[in-house]
Amino acid sequence: MANQYLSISCLPLPTYVQSGHVIFNPGERHPNRNNFQFFVMMFMVRGKLYIAEDDQKYTVQPGEMFILQPKHHHYSWKPMDEVTEYYWIHFSVIGDYRQSKEFKQLQSIIQVPSLHYYTPDITLFLNKHVHLTNIESACSVVKKIFQSSAAQNSVGFWQAQQLFIDLLQQVQSQTPAKSTTTILASEIQRYLRDHFDEKITNEKLGDIFHVHPNSITTSMKKTFGITPNAFLTKYRLEEAVKRLLSTSEQISKIAADVGYQNVYYFSMTFKRCYGLSPLTYRKRYNDK
Known part of the structure; x- marks a missing residue:
């Protein structure tokens, strides 16, 4: 699993859009999409997902998190060979982001006056493809996000956003500092x-x-x-x-x-x- 990182400017913050749960049977494939406008964050429960982004092929296995970039070509490079289950989240980023083999500190698109001494420059670092030791906890939060979003009221909207930010904190790549x-x-x-x-x-x-x-x-x-x-x-x-x-x-x-x-x-x-x-x-x- 080659290390690839997503660096995302967090002023403004990433925004939760939608989430769900899917089960594929043997022989089925992930949808073939071009220029999908949102990030897709996946948390694998069982089976193997054979997914490609542009010309790069990946195999996502149980206990792993995987993230697809927006506005790229996503498709299955091989059909499912067993029952495959995962939770997914779509989220949007207004600010800058980069995918690369190392962390990239990014500037905010919001121009903050220099007199705002205590406004931090925040870049979120995420592994594109990583095994999570706390996959059960992450899936539990994704379920709560979906429940809050499905409530279709103002409280549910803010709860879903808040839980999503908590999830990002939970799965972000820790820096040595x-x-x-x-x-x-x-x-x-x-x-x-x-x-x-x-x-x-x-x-x-x-x-x-x-x-x-x-x-x-x-x-x-x-x-x-x-x-x-x-x-x-x-x-x-x-x-x-x-x-x-x-x-x-x-x-x-x-x-x-x-x-x-x-x-x-x-x-x-x-x-x-x-x-x-x-x-x-x-x-x-x-x-x-």
């Missing part, structure tokens, strides 16, 4: 955002990331200045606010959707943070 503590903290933070509606403890996080539970708290505090529990509470309440102001769902449903099984505890935590009960907050700030 990042310390192990920073990498761990970033992975924990992403996990908390992607699984905020589930029951999460430091012990569970320790098992997931194969470190002592104390290291979970230490890395988060050192990198972001906040404990995992405090971050999770803050994130859950922010998600609750989105739902309070953009839907008419009952308070009990919103509480359950953001990870609180006890609606009274949710209301108490919400009031401690915002100074108002969820119902009063909705009545005061809802523009509808």
Whole structure:
């Protein structure tokens, strides 16, 4: 598997367009496309995909991620010889991007005045074809992206975009400059955002990331200045606010959707943070 990298300018950010899941039977082929306008990101579950981009042939196997560039010729160079299954995402990039054998730092197409000292120049680096050690986690996020997108409402749109950015962070190629503590903290933070509606403890996080539970708290505090529990509470309440102001769902449903099984505890935590009960907050700030 020859190393090829996609370098993508992230100001503005890549944008999620659509996602899905496909199963091919033996003898079938991937669609033959010319000048398709979106990137295609694939996460292989089983089988083998024989895919070509222009004159370059690839074989994508289980546990691997593969990315097709937009506006190139994509086709099967060989039909499937077994049941083949993968998840896919289409995404769009307005800024500059390059595919090459090495990382390329790219400039933003947005002209940022020099007085904006703290606006970073961000280039996203992705392996075009790589084996992922966390393929199950990646597929789990892709499923959530699809569910949010399929909801067909304003909350679902923003959730899908946010989850997509989290996915890019999860699969990006790490640069040597990042310390192990920073990498761990970033992975924990992403996990908390992607699984905020589930029951999460430091012990569970320790098992997931194969470190002592104390290291979970230490890395988060050192990198972001906040404990995992405090971050999770803050994130859950922010998600609750989105739902309070953009839907008419009952308070009990919103509480359950953001990870609180006890609606009274949710209301108490919400009031401690915002100074108002969820119902009063909705009545005061809802523009509808």
